[in-house]
Amino acid sequence: NAGVTQTPKFQVLKTGQSMTLQCAQDMNHEYMSWYRQDPGMGLRLIHYSVGAGITDQGEVPNGYNVSRSTTEDFPLRLLSAAPSQTSVYFCASSSMTGSYTFGSGTRLTVV
Amino acid sequence: SQQGEEDPQALSIQEGENATMNCSYKTSINNLQWYRQNSGRGLVHLILIRSNEREKHSGRLRVTLDTSKKSSSLLITASRAADTASYFCATVTQGGSEKLVFGKGTKLTVNP
Secondary structure, X not given: XXXXXXXXXXXXXXXXXXXXXEEEEOOOOOEEEEEEEEOOOEEEEEEEEEXXXXXXXXXXXXXXXXXXXXXXXXXXXXOOOOHHHOEEEEEEEEOOOOOEEEOOOEEEEEO | OOXXXXXXXXXXXXXXXXEEEEEEOOOOEEEEEEEEEOOOOOXXXXXXXXXXXXXXXXXXXXXXXXXXXXXXXXXXXXXXXXXXXXXXXXXXEOOOOOOEEEOOOEEEEEEO
């Protein structure tokens, strides 16, 4: 099993550009989440999903969109990139009330 | 706002010593989880403890949970240089939406 796969691993964007961070899991997990990690801030929840077709906002949702059309995929869209969105992004998935499996992260720089 | 708050923010010990990290949280929980993150890597799940449990063990790890004080501790016994990492507690709120919310972490350095 691949677990949670995130692509790309690294990305540089110009201010105002849009892009999609991909996340896929092959464990048939219901729950999927996106986090961003900034120095000294730990992980902050951006958006999460409890199943296909269901998404909700986390702590820092502004500037990001998500959709969950399938159980396996949970892409994160940056609508108009800003330097404040420079961060490391992690996708994670879990079965009900279980532990989360994390992807290896996407390091995003917005210039 | 972040649910968990780890203490201390940084801890430096010698190999062979025990390391204790604490986590306090704000609201009633369904479960509390501890994760490890090596520098520049993704997070790895260590232990999950449910709200009706008081203590769990996994190898050299011991986690306690005190729901009356809304706090948890992670003890790593006989630490090794390879235990050097950041450790995070995270909670799933009771009656909530199963979202997992993290604290800011404790950076542990184990000196050989």
